[in-house]
Amino acid sequence: MANTGRPFSTNFPSALFLREDEIFQRISEIEKLSFLNTRSTVRITNLISCLDLTSLNAVDTPEAIDSLLQKAILPLAGNSVRVAAVCVFQPFVAQCVSSLKDLEIDVACVAGGFPSGQMDVVVKCADIERSVALGANEIDVVINRTHPLTENWEALYNEVRACKKSCGSAHLKVIIASGELQSHALISKTSWVCMLAGADFIKTSTGLEKINATIAAGLLMMTAIR
Numbered sequence: 001m002a003n004t005g006r007p008f009s010t011n012f013p014s015a016l017f018l019r020e021d022e023i024f025q026r027i028s029e030i031e032k033l034s035f036l037n038t039r040s041t042v043r044i045t046n047l048i049s050c051l052d053l054t055s056l057n058a059v060d061t062p063e064a065i066d067s068l069l070q071k072a073i074l075p076l077a078g079n080s081v082r083v084a085a086v087c088v089f090q091p092f093v094a095q096c097v098s099s100l101k102d103l104e105i106d107v108a109c110v111a112g113g114f115p116s117g118q119m120d121v122v123v124k125c126a127d128i129e130r131s132v133a134l135g136a137n138e139i140d141v142v143i144n145r146t147h148p149l150t151e152n153w154e155a156l157y158n159e160v161r162a163c164k165k166s167c168g169s170a171h172l173k174v175i176i177a178s179g180e181l182q183s184h185a186l187i188s189k190t191s192w193v194c195m196l197a198g199a200d201f202i203k204t205s206t207g208l209e210k211i212n213a214t215i216a217a218g219l220l221m222m223t224a225i226r
Helices: 020-031 041-048 064-071 090-100 119-133 154-169 182-195 215-225
Strands: 052-054 085-090 104-109 138-142 171-175 201-203
Touching: 020 215, 041 171, 052 064, 064 085, 064 090, 085 090, 085 138, 090 104, 090 119, 119 138, 119 154, 138 154, 154 182, 182 201, 182 215, 201 215
Parallel strands: 052 085, 085 104, 104 138, 138 171, 171 201
Antiparallel strands: none
């Protein structure tokens, strides 16, 4: 079900914020969970089925994307599991849509100034609309980090809201670049505002920041989602 969002508000719920000692305690508990160390086929296939198999290289070619698509369709030899989506740059969206049209694998496209997010929102939205027109049914955008770093929450809300509108029926996946937000409180607030604005997914990172996904960031974002 798509997230239709809610009206803008800076009334952040107290349950959104975890004390530092709570974060470290929960991380310790997570690291002790037995399933993290289980390499069963069921666990591996479940993880694969949630993946966005991605190629975001400046040297990508149609041949490289064909290889990506083959891996998406058959990521584990001898098993019928498939990934959830492939994620590519806009020039390769039509190729992916054509190759995957009869399969339940989504086509995600990074848009709107990826990976920096430093792009005028009007240009971001035009880029998103073009990607959707080419057939992408998931759009990955990265926020302009200036907004949370200056705590301009209304600007962040308006940016994500505009991106959501430009997605039409496609899912909006918002990357908050958690490793660049400098504090746990900012990660929590940014997650909350993006969801208020209509983000269907929130993601930690582009994979290109100095600090990408961490257990702490994941915990804070899941707390916001809950």
